[in-house]
Structures are given as C-alpha cells and as structure tokens.
Amino acid sequence: MRVIQVENYEKMSKLAAKIISSQIILNPKIKIGLATGSTPVGLYEELIKLYKEKEVSFSEVLTFNLDEYYPLKNSHKSSYHVFMEERLFKHIDIKISNTHIPNGEAENPFEEALRYEKSIEAVGGIDLQLLGIGVNGHIGFNEPSDYFEKETHLVDLSKATLNSNAKYFDDRNSMPTKAISVGIGTIMKSKKILLLASGASKSEIVERMIYGKVSPKVPASILQFHNDIIVIVDNEASKGLKLHDKNA
Numbered sequence: 001m002r003v004i005q006v007e008n009y010e011k012m013s014k015l016a017a018k019i020i021s022s023q024i025i026l027n028p029k030i031k032i033g034l035a036t037g038s039t040p041v042g043l044y045e046e047l048i049k050l051y052k053e054k055e056v057s058f059s060e061v062l063t064f065n066l067d068e069y070y071p072l073k074n075s076h077k078s079s080y081h082v083f084m085e086e087r088l089f090k091h092i093d094i095k096i097s098n099t100h101i102p103n104g105e106a107e108n109p110f111e112e113a114l115r116y117e118k119s120i121e122a123v124g125g126i127d128l129q130l131l132g133i134g135v136n137g138h139i140g141f142n143e144p145s146d147y148f149e150k151e152t153h154l155v156d157l158s159k160a161t162l163n164s165n166a167k168y169f170d171d172r173n174s175m176p177t178k179a180i181s182v183g184i185g186t187i188m189k190s191k192k193i194l195l196l197a198s199g200a201s202k203s204e205i206v207e208r209m210i211y212g213k214v215s216p217k218v219p220a221s222i223l224q225f226h227n228d229i230i231v232i233v234d235n236e237a238s239k240g241l242k243l244h245d246k247n248a
C-alpha cells in the first residue's frame with residue numbers, strides 16, 4: 001500500500017486527477033470503477049478541466065460505478081445516476097452507453113446484482129478502481145459485517161451510513177435504507193486501486209484501514225492485501241497516521 005499525504009482536499013483532487021488521466025492516456029480503453037459521495041467531487045472537477053484543456057479524452061473509456069441506492073428512481077435527484085451525470089458525465093466526451101451504474105429501479109434487486117456482476121466480468125474486470133471510505137470503513141456500500149461479501153449484492157445500509165448520507169436527501173424518511181453495491185471480492189480483483197480520504201472525520205478510520213487488523217468489521221482493512229493500491233490522504237485525514245508514526 002502506497003500512502004501519499006497531501007496538504008488539503010484540493011491537492012488530493014488534483015493529484016488523483018493526474019493519476020487517473022495518465023492511466024487513461026496509457027490505455028484509452030481502460031475500465032474504471034467510479035465512486036460517489038463528497039470525496040470524489042473535486043477530482044471530477046479536475047478531470048473535467050483536463051478534458052477541456054484537451055489533456056485527456058474519455059471517448060473509449062468504460063466506467064462501472066460502485067453502487068446505487070435501492071429502491072430509487074434513476075432520475076431521483078439524490079440518485080448516483082443523477083450525481084454522475086451532473087458531476088462528470090455530461091461535461092466530458094464519454095459515451096453514456098459505456099457507463100454503468102446498478103439499476104436502483106430494477107424489479108428484482110438480486111437479479112440486478114447478478115446482472116451487474118456479470119457485466120463487469122464480461123469486460124474482463126476493472127483496471128482502475130477509485131474508492132472513498134465511509135466513517136465506518138465501508139468501501140462501495142460494503143458495510144461492516146461478519147464476513148466479506150464477494151460479489152455485487154443488496155445491502156442493508158448501516159445507521160452510520162444512513163446518518164452520514166441523510167444530508168443528500170430532502171426528507172430523511174424517504175431515504176432508501178438499502179443499496180446495490182459491488183462486492184469486496186470484485187473490488188479486490190481490480191488491477192489498480194486509488195483510495196481518497198479527506199477531512200478529520202476520516203482520520204480514525206484511515207488509521208484502522210492501514211494499521212488495524214484485517215477484518216470484515218472494517219471492510220476497507222482488506223485493502224492491506226491488495227498489491228497495487230495508492231491511498232491519498234490530506235493532512236486532516238492523516239492525523240491518526242502521524243500519531244502512529246510517533247508511537248512506532
């Protein structure tokens with residue numbers, strides 16, 4: 001695991017955009033796993049800038065998002081479909097047919113999870129997986145559990161996640177309590193992983209992810225076993241790591 005510490009959110013976003021765009025330049029048909037939430041917003045803005053400056057083109061890139069709330073209309077303003085369209089896709093030259101997000105309005109979520117998993121398998125898996133991390137250690141929507149879920153599945157969102165993400169919904173009571181998420185096994189099969197963490201609220205979980213015991217109680221801890229992962233943390237999110245260094 002390579003950990004890069006940068007000063008702030010802006011520097012994290014710029015560095016992540018450089019890494020992703022250089023991977024696209026090396027392999028224009030790259031398959032990228034995308035994340036949502038507040039963490040990658042700045043990165044997507046930087047990628048849009050690089051596209052507008054003609055530094056990178058997304059015309060042949062394939063994307064697979066990690067997750068979507070269930071049940072939720074894809075057109076709902078808090079859906080990850082709308083998030084991706086507004087924050088990235090509509091500003092770049094990606095073909096919408098090359099973008100994939102679990103279908104929050106599928107009739108049968110189990111069939112949808114299977115279909116989504118197969119669509120990732122069909123293209124040979126993910127080359128570069130972008131991740132954020134939840135305050136409870138979730139990656140995608142893989143919540144703390146007694147075991148690691150391998151494939152795309154239906155998740156019961158934890159209280160911690162519902163509390164953190166309630167701000168994205170006008171009415172807490174109408175917020176879905178489930179989601180369809182790519183599994184830990186599928187994430188671990190990605191050839192490269194780039195995880196971003198910013199802000200003081202992430203410092204404790206970042207420390208546990210990097211130095212803690214590998215356990216499904218902290219899903220991100222499994223990333224210690226991935227052989228090609230870069231973690232970019234800003235000063236605030238790396239406070240726990242500094243303490244650890246002093247103790248070492």
Ligand SMILES: O=P(O)(O)OC[C@H]1O[C@](O)(CO)[C@@H](O)[C@@H]1O
Nearest residue numbers: 036037038039132133134140141
């Ligand atoms: O970036 P945030 O908003 O802190 O969310 C953390 C994680 O939780 C999710 O929103 C749930 O999948 C991820 O997309 C994100 O990486």
